Amino acid sequence: MSGSFAAEVRARARMAAAALEAARRDDDVDALMLAEGEWEEVMRLANVHGVRLDPDGAEPGPGSAT
Structure with a gap:
């Protein structure tokens, strides 16, 4: 897996x-x-x-319980 793929997943999470x-x-x-x-x-x-996923970029999830 490339670093750019991981970065894109993190951007989507944000x-x-x-x-x-x-x-x-x-x-x-x-x-x-x-x-x-x-x-x-x-x-x-x-x-x-x-x-x-970075805590500042991927939280909170649905219901803030993810």
Whole structure:
């Protein structure tokens, strides 16, 4: 696995976390469902490829329990 792949997974995790926060803040159920799906996909990719996510870039997950 390349460092650029891991960096891209981490960037996606940061974007997914930001989307989750925005959807919760805006109380947007549709956006929340999409953001949760993206978060789960990023977590799956990270797990499968052994990418360790930065606490400041990958937290909090859905429900802040990830």
